[in-house]
Amino acid sequence: MAKGKEKKVKKGSGTGLIASVKKYFSDFGIAVDKGDWATRASLLIMGAGFIARKQIIKGILVTLVEALYILVFAVYSVPYLSKFGTLGTVKMEQTFDPLTMQQMTNDYDNSFLILIHSMISLFLLLVFVMYYIHNLKNVYRIEKEAWAGRHVNTFREDLQDLLGKKFHITMLTLPTIGVVLMNILPILVLVAIAFTNYDQNHMPPAALFTWVGWSNFKTLISSGGMTITFGYAFGKVLSWTLVWAILATFTCFIGGILLAMLIQSKGVKFPKMWRSLFVVAIAVPQFVTLILVRNFFRDDGIVNTICANIGLTDFFKSIGLVGANQNYIPFLTSKGWAKVMIVLINIWVGVPYQMLIATGVLLNAPKDQVESARIDGASKGQIFWHITMPYIMVVQGPALITDFVRNINNFNVIYLLTQDVYTTTDQMLANSNAKEVDLLVTWLFRLTNEYYNYKMASVIGIIVFIICVVFTLAAYSKMMSGGREEDYQI
Numbered sequence: 001m002a003k004g005k006e007k008k009v010k011k012g013s014g015t016g017l018i019a020s021v022k023k024y025f026s027d028f029g030i031a032v033d034k035g036d037w038a039t040r041a042s043l044l045i046m047g048a049g050f051i052a053r054k055q056i057i058k059g060i061l062v063t064l065v066e067a068l069y070i071l072v073f074a075v076y077s078v079p080y081l082s083k084f085g086t087l088g089t090v091k092m093e094q095t096f097d098p099l100t101m102q103q104m105t106n107d108y109d110n111s112f113l114i115l116i117h118s119m120i121s122l123f124l125l126l127v128f129v130m131y132y133i134h135n136l137k138n139v140y141r142i143e144k145e146a147w148a149g150r151h152v153n154t155f156r157e158d159l160q161d162l163l164g165k166k167f168h169i170t171m172l173t174l175p176t177i178g179v180v181l182m183n184i185l186p187i188l189v190l191v192a193i194a195f196t197n198y199d200q201n202h203m204p205p206a207a208l209f210t211w212v213g214w215s216n217f218k219t220l221i222s223s224g225g226m227t228i229t230f231g232y233a234f235g236k237v238l239s240w241t242l243v244w245a246i247l248a249t250f251t252c253f254i255g256g257i258l259l260a261m262l263i264q265s266k267g268v269k270f271p272k273m274w275r276s277l278f279v280v281a282i283a284v285p286q287f288v289t290l291i292l293v294r295n296f297f298r299d300d301g302i303v304n305t306i307c308a309n310i311g312l313t314d315f316f317k318s319i320g321l322v323g324a325n326q327n328y329i330p331f332l333t334s335k336g337w338a339k340v341m342i343v344l345i346n347i348w349v350g351v352p353y354q355m356l357i358a359t360g361v362l363l364n365a366p367k368d369q370v371e372s373a374r375i376d377g378a379s380k381g382q383i384f385w386h387i388t389m390p391y392i393m394v395v396q397g398p399a400l401i402t403d404f405v406r407n408i409n410n411f412n413v414i415y416l417l418t419q420d421v422y423t424t425t426d427q428m429l430a431n432s433n434a435k436e437v438d439l440l441v442t443w444l445f446r447l448t449n450e451y452y453n454y455k456m457a458s459v460i461g462i463i464v465f466i467i468c469v470v471f472t473l474a475a476y477s478k479m480m481s482g483g484r485e486e487d488y489q490i
Contacts, residue, residue: 031140049139077121256354
């Protein structure tokens with residue numbers, strides 16, 4: 001019985017979105033086909049159906065919204081959308097006017113403003129179309145309720161509902177608008193820029209940029225050309241990004257669990273003191289810690305001075321870990337050393353936070369199962385791997401997925417530790433403005449902030465987004481299908 005239900009849920013989850021979309025548009029078609037004259041009049045004047053059924057205020061407001069959008073579309077959207085296909089054709093030119101003795105600027109096009117305002121216009125058009133469809137379905141619903149003799153809410157009753165049983169809609173309105181303005185629209189602009197040639201050579205307002213199709217994506221996945229080798233750099237940076245995300249996530253995760261178990265063990269004295277000392281590391285802002293550590297491990301930093309004085313540098317020379325001509329350990333200036341040090345420093349920064357989370361999880365571990373296992377003769381290792389660890393994974397699984405995605409985009413650790421310290425020795429990476437220690441996100445930042453290569457940065461941003469989405473969906477689907485939660489419910 002349970003298996004049958006599970007299969008049904010899985011089948012429905014795969015087709016639920018498609019079915020909802022089909023129903024959304026089919027209901028609109030039914031309203032157009034079966035609605036009376038007032039409902040069909042709402043296709044032209046959106047408030048006609050409400051006015052015909054004596055909902056005057058609602059009808060006037062809906063009609064005003066329609067009129068306002070038509071005005072906005074004509075005055076604001078049309079001038080930008082008319083240039084959206086070319087992103088502008090008139091370049092900025094300045095001429096000297098002998099009458100006024102001033103430089104005169106022509107009425108030029110700004111490709112970036114055209115792109116942004118066109119994307120806003122298209123988004124407003126989509127919102128209006130959805131509202132238009134919803135309004136007609138609402139008018140048809142009121143028509144059916146009127147014919148059935150059921151009560152139809154007045155405008156005052158609708159307002160009372162928005163402050164009563166539909167108050168959640170009222171409260172979510174502002175946050176939704178904020179998400180749209182701060183998240184959705186910038187992402188749409190980012191996606192659009194990836195299909196243009198917006199870079200340092202095409203920088204508005206002095207120059208125009210235009211659409212180039214999929215050529216930027218082809219550049220990223222191929223190694224063509226003598227000077228620009230984005231395909232080579234992308235492979236190197238992507239592989240290190242994934243290796244880093246795995247190492248950074250699981251070293252801190254396992255380290256936090258082991259540290260929490262060590263502090264909670266009976267043989268450790270003053271556990272509260274040790275826990276407080278590790279919490280202090282969290283209290284210090286991370287960027288301050290990372291900048292200090294970077295200065296400590298520079299080629300001329302205090303750590304290298306200590307290593308040279310105690311003979312550690314000479315020992316590393318003798319075993320080949322340091323070059324014969326180097327008088328320092330290249331902690332953050334050599335590719336291999338830098339990657340190892342980045343992982344180790346991240347453990348030092350991230351383990352205390354994971355230790356606090358693991359402490360809370362371990363305090364609620366199933367003690368009855370642990371005691372039963374001990375009575376049955378299970379060792380500490382068996383108890384840990386078969387009871388404690390599965391329980392921790394059930395509780396912390398979603399957080400572990402979040403940590404992995406966060407580490408893919410962990411800008412602070414990589415950038416703050418290597419900026420102005422690490423210099424790439426790979427000319428093919430340097431040609432693409434990348435470094436061996438770069439993550440996709442730091443490479444993206446470098447392309448935009450230092451080299452103004454917005455088109456390739458946008459492509460990389462899309463790739464990062466796809467990687468995070470695919471991994472998150474796959475991991476959550478696997479986790480939710482595990483069915484282990486009920487084993488630990490109280």
